Amino acid sequence: MxxxxxxxxxxxxxxxxxxxxxxxxxxxxxxxxxxxxxxxxxxxxxxxxxxxxxxxxxxxxxxxxxxxxxxxxxxxxxxxxxxxxxxxxxxxxxxxxxHLPLDCHPQIGNNAILARKLGLNVDGGFVRYEKHDIAVTAPAIEDRAHLRERLKGLFPETLICIEAGPQNTKRIGILTGSGRSAIPELRERGIDTFITGELKQEHFNIAQELEINLYLGGHYATExxxxxxxxxxxxxxxxxxxxxxxxxxxx
Amino acid sequence: MxxxxxxxxxxxxxxxxxxxxxxxxxxxxxxxxxxxxxxxxxxxxxxxxxxxxxxxxxxxxxxxxxxxxxxxxxxxxxxxxxxxxxxxxxxxxxxxxxHLPLDCHPQIGNNAILARKLGLNVDGGFVRYEKHDIAVTAPAIEDRAHLRERLKGLFPETLICIEAGPQNTKRIGILTGSGRSAIPELRERGIDTFITGELKQEHFNIAQELEINLYLGGHYATExxxxxxxxxxxxxxxxxxxxxxxxxxxx
Amino acid sequence: MxxxxxxxxxxxxxxxxxxxxxxxxxxxxxxxxxxxxxxxxxxxxxxxxxxxxxxxxxxxxxxxxxxxxxxxxxxxxxxxxxxxxxxxxxxxxxxxxxHLPLDCHPQIGNNAILARKLGLNVDGGFVRYEKHDIAVTAPAIEDRAHLRERLKGLFPETLICIEAGPQNTKRIGILTGSGRSAIPELRERGIDTFITGELKQEHFNIAQELEINLYLGGHYATExxxxxxxxxxxxxxxxxxxxxxxxxxxx
Amino acid sequence: MxxxxxxxxxxxxxxxxxxxxxxxxxxxxxxxxxxxxxxxxxxxxxxxxxxxxxxxxxxxxxxxxxxxxxxxxxxxxxxxxxxxxxxxxxxxxxxxxxHLPLDCHPQIGNNAILARKLGLNVDGGFVRYEKHDIAVTAPAIEDRAHLRERLKGLFPETLICIEAGPQNTKRIGILTGSGRSAIPELRERGIDTFITGELKQEHFNIAQELEINLYLGGHYATExxxxxxxxxxxxxxxxxxxxxxxxxxxx
Amino acid sequence: MxxxxxxxxxxxxxxxxxxxxxxxxxxxxxxxxxxxxxxxxxxxxxxxxxxxxxxxxxxxxxxxxxxxxxxxxxxxxxxxxxxxxxxxxxxxxxxxxxHLPLDCHPQIGNNAILARKLGLNVDGGFVRYEKHDIAVTAPAIEDRAHLRERLKGLFPETLICIEAGPQNTKRIGILTGSGRSAIPELRERGIDTFITGELKQEHFNIAQELEINLYLGGHYATExxxxxxxxxxxxxxxxxxxxxxxxxxxx
Amino acid sequence: MxxxxxxxxxxxxxxxxxxxxxxxxxxxxxxxxxxxxxxxxxxxxxxxxxxxxxxxxxxxxxxxxxxxxxxxxxxxxxxxxxxxxxxxxxxxxxxxxxHLPLDCHPQIGNNAILARKLGLNVDGGFVRYEKHDIAVTAPAIEDRAHLRERLKGLFPETLICIEAGPQNTKRIGILTGSGRSAIPELRERGIDTFITGELKQEHFNIAQELEINLYLGGHYATExxxxxxxxxxxxxxxxxxxxxxxxxxxx
CATH class of the missing domain: 3.40.1390.30 (NIF3 (NGG1p interacting factor 3)-like)
Incomplete structure (x- = not known):
């Protein structure tokens, strides 16, 4: 006790x-x-x-x-x-x-843990809210097909794939839960592949136009x-x- | 039960x-x-x-x-x-x-009951909030000194008198609780004597300049x-x- | 031409x-x-x-x-x-x-057509925006399992079922695209089953607490x-x- | 001249x-x-x-x-x-x-002078407006009954006492005029006794719930x-x- | 007296x-x-x-x-x-x-008098503010060159002509003082010639694109x-x- | 190419x-x-x-x-x-x-060039927008009549003179385009003569009351x-x- x-x-x-x-x-x-x-x-x-x-x-x-x-x-x-x-x-x-403290924590935050589970090495942050970044970036370590397999293993029931970006991914962004606030920053950060929980329908078209891969694991499942x-x-x-x-x- | x-x-x-x-x-x-x-x-x-x-x-x-x-x-x-x-x-x-339903009710509202206890006959309303008047008016039935006595009887511990208006009152306004919202309407309604629960310090000066009698019975006591x-x-x-x-x- | x-x-x-x-x-x-x-x-x-x-x-x-x-x-x-x-x-x-003109049109609107495809008879509207209702209601015509089958037929790739309501449904609400604005009105309208395109994660919990069946066919697919x-x-x-x-x- | x-x-x-x-x-x-x-x-x-x-x-x-x-x-x-x-x-x-310059001045401000008249030694400030504190704190120097006597001497006509706090006061806050803006900070500052000019009726209940002594000397009288x-x-x-x-x- | x-x-x-x-x-x-x-x-x-x-x-x-x-x-x-x-x-x-009462008055308003001085017959109003139109319209009675002459007679020192509309004018709008609020309504009202007091530089380009004649008589002079x-x-x-x-x- | x-x-x-x-x-x-x-x-x-x-x-x-x-x-x-x-x-x-980058540039900005064309030596800035001054000041180098001549040479078609200030000017302010935002700062900057492109009618009265010379060269012409x-x-x-x-x- x-x-x-x-x-x-x-x-x-x-x-x-x-x-x-x-x-x-x-x-x-x-x-x-x-x-x-x-x-x-x-x-x-x-x-x-x-x-x-x-x-x-x-x-x-x-x-x-x-x-x-x-x-x-x-x-x-x-x-x-x-x-x-x-x-x-x-x-x-x-x-x-x-809430945000458990999104952006470098050890026990949702983003950090998801990156570890995917074998990625976080090298930066983005989507600043007041004084803290609530999303992370990491260099890609393998091609899109392999990444998709890993994600399928983590989120077997909920994964949605919108693969409008390159097959040979270079740079990955992660924001668990709703990914909405990250969308405007993806291109300027050089992110070609974005892993998040949930997006709205309008982002499908945006992904096609930005030529970005989107992987949605589910808001709940990623948090x-x-x-x-x-x-x-x-x-x-x-x-x-x-x-x-x-x-x-x-x- | x-x-x-x-x-x-x-x-x-x-x-x-x-x-x-x-x-x-x-x-x-x-x-x-x-x-x-x-x-x-x-x-x-x-x-x-x-x-x-x-x-x-x-x-x-x-x-x-x-x-x-x-x-x-x-x-x-x-x-x-x-x-x-x-x-x-x-x-x-x-x-x-x-709250307001028990201020403006014609039988069981705070204003109506206070008017009855003072022997006044309500003949109109003012201070409109959305579609209802939340204050009442009544013709005076006696001079200021007698009214003050009645109020002293109802609110013996809390009554504050600011008598900057006429001794022979003509028209009385009543708004229990905070009287703030009534102040801008007093003169245009021909009210020379205003009975309320509570006002702020700034209203003392306003009473002097408008030449109005203010009686404050206490926010709590009038409600x-x-x-x-x-x-x-x-x-x-x-x-x-x-x-x-x-x-x-x-x- | x-x-x-x-x-x-x-x-x-x-x-x-x-x-x-x-x-x-x-x-x-x-x-x-x-x-x-x-x-x-x-x-x-x-x-x-x-x-x-x-x-x-x-x-x-x-x-x-x-x-x-x-x-x-x-x-x-x-x-x-x-x-x-x-x-x-x-x-x-x-x-x-x-946009909205093609959501709320009684013949060629998204809601009306979806209701027809489900064999439902629209008997009212809700979620008013300015002067028009943009969602529809209909009495249920069969139990939840049969409704789910019909929906699975219409939206085979995208249907998500959150069945927190009754098996014997009574009243159905439909709002294609984002269903968010309909949520606060469901209970007061007697709707126990809500068919929409897209909701956010927070609505899962709300569905459980309101004891409502939610069927999400996809924002795109329902529009x-x-x-x-x-x-x-x-x-x-x-x-x-x-x-x-x-x-x-x-x- | x-x-x-x-x-x-x-x-x-x-x-x-x-x-x-x-x-x-x-x-x-x-x-x-x-x-x-x-x-x-x-x-x-x-x-x-x-x-x-x-x-x-x-x-x-x-x-x-x-x-x-x-x-x-x-x-x-x-x-x-x-x-x-x-x-x-x-x-x-x-x-x-x-206005505020004569509230918060350390020698000729209302708060500082009132503290001196009560024999208190100001040891800090609170209720920050832009870059200055407009209220002061001081350690108590005697029990509640003695403090009340001193206040009664200063504000014989206007003093209102709401003694919902401890008899043995520890820490005193002073804000002349309207004390409203100080209320949310009292507990976090460890203030058990608050001397001010004027409060609204809602603060009586708050005082009871926070278990704080309130002394109201009058907005005018304290300024x-x-x-x-x-x-x-x-x-x-x-x-x-x-x-x-x-x-x-x-x- | x-x-x-x-x-x-x-x-x-x-x-x-x-x-x-x-x-x-x-x-x-x-x-x-x-x-x-x-x-x-x-x-x-x-x-x-x-x-x-x-x-x-x-x-x-x-x-x-x-x-x-x-x-x-x-x-x-x-x-x-x-x-x-x-x-x-x-x-x-x-x-x-x-102010506005002397702009929109049908006899002694700035617009009405200016129309009279130009020999025009007012047949409608536009630029509604709350419940009143503050500008007027009139059918043209002569070509652009003659209108310009009349205006030059009324405002000899201040007249500015921006003749981007038709020579044979059909419909005239008048708004004395600042004409800014009238600009968005000109085309939908069928006005090809607009007489006002004062406009900003950005309206020159708009006049060219809308193909409208603008006559600026001076804010002061027209009021x-x-x-x-x-x-x-x-x-x-x-x-x-x-x-x-x-x-x-x-x- | x-x-x-x-x-x-x-x-x-x-x-x-x-x-x-x-x-x-x-x-x-x-x-x-x-x-x-x-x-x-x-x-x-x-x-x-x-x-x-x-x-x-x-x-x-x-x-x-x-x-x-x-x-x-x-x-x-x-x-x-x-x-x-x-x-x-x-x-x-x-x-x-x-836009602003071509107003406030010290070599190729509208203000700087206009000052040079008038033979003036810029010695400071005013009208701050975010982190940059968008207007300039300069000591006068001759009396009002000579300055007016130079301006007439630069803006022969558009110059408007409102000479409510001193004949012997001391300090000149320049803001090409709309001069509106500079008006409140003129007196505190010691500017007695203000050269700009465009002002509204209300500024004539202000110029008279501030006793300032205004020269308007035209919004377009000064930019x-x-x-x-x-x-x-x-x-x-x-x-x-x-x-x-x-x-x-x-x-």
Whole structure:
């Protein structure tokens, strides 16, 4: 057993919470406080009723989420909002949210981990938000067909390939989750191949015109890495168990 | 015992909730849902931890408030925010907020009741917000000294008198709570005496220059009428008891 | 051969162009003027270099598109922008854009056609933009499994199913392209099953919490209907041939 | 007798006018120019018709005010606006406004003087506006009851006490005039007792929830210090007499 | 001699002051109040120090201006601002501003009078601001060369001709003062010849591309008509003399 | 013959394009790309249909303009917009826009050249936009009458003189094109004589009140210098011919 206060402090420091500005609505940090003790760590992508219920069933009392509770702040504690809070209170389940800090962290960030899993060596960043880059670049290490195979292995259910760029790729950009904000910078960065989670339909045409390869692994699927890595770190540090709460989101 | 659903529906209709636009942050209506049954009605001006705790101690499970829970929406359910929600859950206490609908209602609105208590006959409205007037006017029925006495009787602790207008008043304006939005309309409405709850320091000078009598009864003290009247109505309708939760706010 | 002017006038009237307000950037109507005569009609979803080139190769000189040329207005006629314009000039290819008018049209709109293809009878509209509803509702005619089969037939490559709602569906909502703007209205409209083209990852969680079935057919795939229907109408009217320019967009 | 130009220059320097950004509408500095000579200095809180008239009656030809003439800029020189200007012209009365510079000045600022009168030693600032702190902090030197007595002595008519904090106070914050902007910072600064001029009703509930002692001395009453101190300084410097114009404002 | 109050009331009615919304900064109506009596009327285009001084020299005590005193509201009554007010007080000179009401009035408006002077019959309006058209249209009555001659007669010093339209003009648009807001509407109104006061350099190129004749008579020169007509009306009505204060502005 | 790419690169460097922020809509740099080779340089003030046509007639294939193509971005390539692009494509005419960089350049900027032509020695800058001054100052070298003569020589058709300042000028400000943004700074800079291209009618009154001499040479006429100087530089560098395309704009 560990104290909530210590775990929150550790998470804040590990993710550099205070130094990293985030989008309005993120409100990183402790989002729901429990009684004060923690016995088991959980990781989930979304702060939803289903993840909360599953976490409670598995005895988790500290749940790390990537998408927190306040993107659409409640304006009445009724219906689903009430159920979510009641689930948290009833199961003494604390919720900790960490968004951009878990995207851009050089060790436990979504981008960094995805690059490692693809065997790539990150050599720079792009898509600056306030003072931090939230996407990474890496030199290509093999041709497009091999890269596609690796991605297919990581995201077997969700991978979408739009191969409008060169077969012999030179430079790769990675931005997990939504890749929208990276699109305007790709050409000027010399990126010919962009790996992300999710894009909108309009980007298909843009990819054709920019002659860029796009690989979409799924917003959810590309953002499970960071919460798991932080959960594992916390669990190690405080000698607790941890578990990933998978909702199988296909988007 | 009555069903929460029926009480909420009754309150919505009695206050014409859907027809009256309110300020952003008001979010009138059921703000916190309880298990579904109600046994005792409460009325309070503010949705605060102290009123919630006092209401719970007195066995109230449906609390009507004038200033609801979302003027500053929570962005972390920790500390005081958590305590408030826990108090509500633990005591099965529902919260119903009604702001402008309880200011401008012709029977159970704060302005209408205050006018009645002063023996005044409302003959018009002013300070329009969207489609409704939220302040009232009435012809004077006696001179300034007598009016001041009546007000002193109603607001013995909080009354502030700024008598820069005529002794023989002609026309009275009333706006409970903050009177700020009424100031620019006073002269054009022929109002020489304005009764309100609260004003800012800058209005003293304005009163002197406009040659208007200002009587400030206290924001809190002038806004206890509406919530009590609605609570009494609900209690009558559903054959329940009701109680006012007084916090003694001097402002 | 027909005159460009007559065709544009016909399209404007057929789509009620002037009566339907659209998003900034749509700029519906003739977007690129050719020499003045038209011999073959084309239909495409996007106004991109690849569709323009394919249309030119097939002898098309009047291309109807759903997503026009000005969502991101050019600020230098260089590179791809220059190539697009040169392709249009060199091939005497006129471009006509029609966005919301081809979503909400009761006969040749994307929603109406998709509903017909699913055997559904539209009985109302929702998601109002200015003065027109851009989504439709219909009573369900069979259970979820059968509906899914029909959708799989229409969108074999792109269909994503998120079945968080009831098996016995009651009420269906349809909004082709991006379904985002429909989400807040689903519950209040009694819609338990929503068919759209594209949603963002955050809507998976919302679907689970609202207990709604979501079927995503692909933004592109659900928006090929309207441009084809208008092209066919124009071709019939002016006794010309028409062709659909398919780019195989997987999004 | 002194030259207006020299007095204005002295006031500008003494208050660091150019270095201190102020709210829109403050327009610190010489606001109304007289013929060019000054024989007697006045100090008033508000730039109103009554203070102007009183100052003229007492032979003042240079009036320092805290709340200047342009918070609501005139859009017609008629009625009261005309009377004010005519009073100034007819009595050759110059007006000098100084708002935040007379709040935050370490010697002649309202906060600094109030702290001195309470025997407190200022050890820091808070509530930053642009580049300057406009509120001060000080360690407590005695318990709450003694502090209350001192305040009662300074503000006998206007003091309002909301004692929701500890009896043994540790840390005191002071912001004369409106205290609203200080509220969000109190807890993070470790302030358990806040002395200010004026607050709104909503802050009573906040005080209860934050467990903070609030003492409200009156907006006007807490802002007489700075203008008097500057007037005295100017009078000393130029060997003139000075007088405070009291309007007895109860707010 | 007449009473200021009656003259202001007459001007308000004659110009339909309350019904005509104007740009922010216009503040039409009495802008500076004198002692209450009027003996001589003046008219000027601008509310400046020179026109005020000239008007005072000629014994005027009610000056009608087109461009009033508040386009740039004063934020210190020093220097020129002080001089202007002092000139008004010292000479008991009232100022009455009327902007759009004196542009769009069908009898005494700048546009209507200019059309009459050119022998044109106004048959419509354009450039709507809130609920009123502020420009007029008229069918051409002669060719371009004759029109130019008439204009040269009216504006001998200031006329600028940009003749990029047809020699045989069909339809004329008139907007005195700045013609900028009319430009986007010219072609859709079928106007081939536009008479205005002032345009910016960018409109030369636009005129060439739209193939429109532009005649610029000078902002000042085209806006002397309305103030004179109102002054004459007032003088007649109240049996007073009137005079135009000409500053010879070449712009 | 030279390569377009090299000429664009030279122009970018010569004008410090990347370092100088410009107004939205300027979009300095290559605005329309031709086939890639350049044989003759042109200079024009405006990117209009007439200048494009004249340039094409004279065999120009690289046209430098001061006011580029995107101040009002096209939203349909029809009518005049189509004609302009077709003229460029058909004549293989590239367009290069340079706005503020050609105003503020110390050698080839409009202000610097105008100062030289007047025999003035620039000793400072004012009217800062982002990080650069876009106007210049110079000590006067002769009295007003002589300066007026020199200006009359440079701008014989367009010069407007508003001589409300001193006859013995001390300090001169220059801002070619629109002088509007310089007006608020003139007095504080000690400028008694301001030379610019274009002002609005309201500035006549301001000049009288500030007691400043205004000389308006014409927006167009004062901005022909920079494009010509750059064209000449480019022509020299690449051993090409150049020509100025004069449209005789009187504004």
């Amino acid at each position: 560990a104290r909530l206060k210590d775990i929150v402090e550790y998470c804040d420091q590990r993710t550099h919470r205070e130094e990293i500005a985030d989008f309005p609505g993120a409100h990183n940090g402790l989002q729901f406080e429990n009684h004060g003790d923690v016995t088991k760590i959980g990781a989930a992508v979304d702060a939803g009723l289903v993840p909360f219920t599953l976490a409670a069933e598995r005895g988790i009392d500290f749940l790390i989420v990537h998408h927190g509770m306040f993107w659409n702040p409640p304006t009445a504690f009724t219906g689903v909002h009430r159920k979510k809070l009641l689930t948290l209170f009833a199961n003494n389940l604390a919720v900790y949210g960490s 499970t890495f960071g919460v798991c890595a932080l959960a594992e770190d916390v669990a190690d540090k405080f000698n607790l168990q941890w578990e990933f709460i998978d909702t199988g989101c296909p988007l | 009555a069903r929460l659903k029926d009480i909420v529906e009754y309150c919505d209709q009695r206050t014409h909730r859907e027809e009256i636009a309110d300020f952003p942050g008001a979010h009138n209506g059921l703000q916190f849902e309880n298990h579904g049954d109600v046994t005792k009605i409460g009325a309070a001006v503010d949705a605060g931890l102290v009123p919630f705790t006092l209401a719970a101690e007195r066995g109230i499970d449906f609390l009507i408030v004038h200033h609801g829970m979302f003027w500053n929406p929570p962005t972390a359910f920790t500390g005081v925010h958590r305590k408030k929600l826990l108090t509500l859950f633990a005591n099965n206490l529902a919260v119903y907020g009604s 206890t009428f509406g919530v009590c009247a609605l609570a009494e109505d609900v209690a009558d309708k559903f054959n329940l008891q009701w109680e006012f939760i007084d916090t003694g706010c001097p402002l | 027909a005159r460009l002017k007559d065709i544009v006038e016909y399209c404007d009237q057929r789509t009620h162009r002037e009566e339907i307000a659209d998003f900034p950037g749509a700029h519906n109507g003739l977007q690129f003027e050719n020499h003045g005569d038209v011999t073959k009609i084309g239909a495409a979803v996007d106004a991109g270099l690849v569709p323009f080139t394919l249309a030119a190769e097939r002898g098309i000189d009047f291309l109807i598109v759903h997503h026009g040329m000005f969502w991101n207005p050019p600020t230098a006629f260089t590179g791809v922008h220059r190539k697009k314009l040169l392709t249009l000039f060199a091939n005497n290819l006129a471009v006509y854009g029609s 090929t209907f309207g441009v084809c229907a208008l092209a066919e109408d124009v071709a019939d009217k002016f006794n010309l041939q028409w062709e659909f320019i398919d780019t195989g967009c997987p999004l | 002194a030259r207006l130009k020299d007095i204005v220059e002295y006031c500008d320097q003494r208050t660091h006018r150019e270095e201190i950004a102020d709210f829109p509408g403050a327009h610190n500095g010489l606001q109304f120019e007289n013929h060019g000579d000054v024989t007697k200095i006045g100090a008033a809180v508000d730039a109103g018709l009554v203070p102007f008239t009183l100052a003229a009656e007492r032979g003042i030809d240079f009036l320092i005010v805290h709340h200047g003439m342009f918070w609501n800029p005139p859009t017609a020189f008629t009625g009261v606006h005309r009377k004010k200007l005519l009073t100034l012209f007819a009595n050759n009365l110059a007006v000098y406004g100084s 007489t210090f700075g203008v008097c101190a500057l007037a005295e300084d100017v009078a000393d410097k130029f060997n003139l007499q000075w007088e405070f114009i009291d309007t007895g404002c109860p707010l | 007449a009473r200021l109050k009656d003259i202001v009331e007459y001007c308000d009615q004659r110009t339909h002051r309350e019904e005509i919304a104007d740009f922010p900064g216009a503040h039409n109506g009495l802008q500076f109040e004198n002692h209450g009596d009027v003996t001589k009327i003046g008219a000027a285009v601008d509310a400046g120090l020179v026109p005020f001084t000239l008007a005072a020299e000629r014994g005027i005590d009610f000056l009608i201006v087109h461009h009033g005193m508040f386009w740039n509201p004063p934020t210190a009554f020093t220097g020129v601002h002080r001089k202007k007010l002092l000139t008004l007080f010292a000479n008991n000179l009232a100022v009455y501003g009327s 002397t008509f309305g103030v004179c007509a109102l002054a004459e009306d007032v003088a007649d009505k109240f049996n007073l003399q009137w005079e135009f204060i000409d500053t010879g502005c070449p712009l | 030279a390569r377009l790419k090299d000429i664009v690169e030279y122009c970018d460097q010569r004008t410090h394009r990347e370092e100088i922020a410009d107004f939205p809509g300027a979009h300095n740099g290559l605005q329309f790309e031709n086939h890639g080779d350049v044989t003759k340089i042109g200079a024009a003030v405006d990117a209009g249909l007439v200048p494009f046509t004249l340039a094409a007639e004279r065999g120009i294939d690289f046209l430098i303009v001061h006011h580029g193509m995107f101040w009002n971005p096209p939203t349909a390539f029809t009518g005049v917009h189509r004609k302009k692009l077709l003229t460029l494509f058909a004549n293989n005419l590239a367009v290069y826009g340079s 022909t210098f920079g494009v010509c100087a750059l064209a000449e530089d480019v022509a020299d560098k690449f051993n090409l011919q150049w020509e100025f395309i004069d449209t005789g704009c009187p504004l």
